[in-house]
Amino acid sequence: MSTGFDMEPFLLSFRLAAITTLLLFVLSVPLAWKLSRTRSVFKPFIEALISMPIVLPPTVLGFYLLIFLSERSPLGMFLHQRFNIDLVFTFEGILIASCVYSFPFMLQPLQSGMEQIAEEFLEASYALGKSRFDTLLHVILPNIKPSILTGLIITFAHTVGEFGVVLMVGGSIQGETRVASIAIYELVELMDYRAAHGYSFVLVAFSFTVLAIVYILNYRKRASA
């Protein structure tokens, strides 16, 4: 059974990655800012918690997310009864899972970029009467552009490349949760190697391009520093 080249899984992957990247950027900027300036004893624990997806098998993460988001969990029950929203086997569900899974890939570059900004710049901005928000917007973010770009690109690419977590939380529902990586898995199971080759090649080319861009950015950053 050959289905020809169906773009839908790719579009779904890119849509998932784009929204995940956007949400994580908005979430990570204030958190990275806080973490880069705090000396709290809780800091290593927060960092460890957020970095867990890097080392945990995606199945473990997917398993807990499945339980946490299911209709029988307090959160799932609340969302189902209040808003009639179901998170398991839906796009919203894999979006939440992606955000958890890719969180460290957005947070870490932002945080390390912000940590390199000298305290003196912040103090100068405060002494000029600027609020913390103004300082973040006009002094911090423009000075960590390479870190921001790295965070955005890596998060996007990493979300496109995820498999285990999405499969556990979302299954493989066409047009809803069947993203590119899962489509390839199914094609192989169906022994449709031709289509699997096509899909895989697109992902290989995409990953290579993305990583090359990140490395070029990093070299530029080093050259200008």
Added chain:
Amino acid sequence: MDMVVSLLKKTLAGAEGEFLLETDVKIACGGITAIAGTSGSGKTTFLRMLAGLTTPDEGFLEVDGEVWFRGERGKTPRVNLKPQQRKVGVVFQGYALFPHMSVLGNLLYASRDRDMAEKLLSMIGLQQLRHVKPPNLSGGQKQRVALARALMQQPRILLLDEPLSALDETIKALLQDELLKVNREFGVTILIVTHDSSEIYKLCDRVLLFEKGRIIADTSPRKLLVEHATTQKFAFRGEVLELRAVDAVHVAVVAIGNNLVEVVIDKDEKENLNAGDSVMVGTKAFSPTVRKFEKQAFDVSKL
């Protein structure tokens, strides 16, 4: 009228254990006050407490009739204005110019007042460099931009933390003139941390000498530097540029401010001097002498 009334205290950690920084001082409106003393004596912390960048443990601070800080030890301060609420201009030791903004951008970030920015740019002579980014400026130019930026919001007090220490003597002299001009034109009260005795002498009308957190002398620069430290009628600090032999005598070429002078020295003096040395050029019985400049020319122990 007093511009600054400070009664701030803070326990600091020094190289030889903790010590208490106590600043019981009133500073009059409009002057230039030097804050001098050994490193680690609390000078910079004093400036930071005035700017609101460091929180004192206790005490009281009033600037231009407005209470900026009031608090007791161990309690949350009753009044503690944020740096943003204090009308101070700060020039940091490393200038802290925003590298991604042009010279003009740095000024306009402080305040959207274009006329003020133009006025300050022409005053510091940097109109041509308005679109240049700070990493491409020289040390003296950066210093000027930092000064102009600090003045954009027309602060009541201007705090400078060793603003000229990294610059060479010629640029230093120019910028000192500019500071005097700023002081006169804007009527801003200036506090300046400096180690440089000639700077104190040239710029300031008052010196606060800090040692281990206490103000151990509060006097005029003349009293502190001249009457205590030298016995000569006149003396200038300079830098030896060249030593050479002319016929039978040795001559030292010394740069004093913008001037070059040639001073005849004897053989022993020549042995002792090298190009680049800081020296004092003075007279004894009408003939100029050159002696090596002692860093502790205003050593505390001599007072």
